[in-house]
Amino acid sequence: MDLQMISTYIRLSFLLVLFVGALHLSTAQTRSCARTCNVLYRCSPYYKELVYAVVDGVCRVYQNGCIFGNENCTRVNQCQSPLSSTSAEKCKEFCPRRCPRGGQEVCGWFPFINSNGENSDRYIAFANRCLLDQYSCQNNIAYAYEPTLGPCP
Template identity: 55%
Template structure:
């Protein structure tokens, strides 16, 4: 009788564990719009506890859609003042480097991509938040090409 009890208990534990890992994630967000990275109308949001700046509402919406499809919590926009209170204050100085992309429009109206290397992603997030500068996409590992 004790072997049967242990077997039943083990099965119950396995069922509980498997159902706990299953999420109800519909992945129902479709991105149809192509966003211009050069259109600047900053959107501020607190993402995973820290402030993040997005170049415009289209890029913010696109990232939100990607988050929904990855079963991550939806982002909500906030004011620059509220967001800047959540800028990262202290970052480690170690890392192998990350390359961030910035879309800018020159004074003569030409659109250009600028790249900047940071020691790590924390320093990139701190720089973007404190200066109100949005980086486009996810940073890549390593130094930027020259």
């Protein structure tokens, strides 16, 4: 073999190694998510059977098991690990103790059944999400779904 062929062989080998290495790195850094949960139920936000879970280090109160199940389905489809329910006592260890004063205002929707047995709604505005979670946790009251940003209707 002459010097030019050896040089070409080395360059091609080097490029092949680079390509295989880049391919390996890209597949190692990509999370595979099957998005296997395709069953979302229509849940009544007025049916109350509280479920407690710690979400990102904060106690979250869910109105009922159906809403909690839908949250887990959404998490699985977003390649996040599912939540585990816990006792109210254990969850309360993760109630926010202090919240910042600033932040984005949020509106929490608190559905309930009034004394006449009718579905009712209460909307409460909070200066930020931390204060909403704190209120919900300390008072054993669930807000339904994700809070809306900005003032309440």
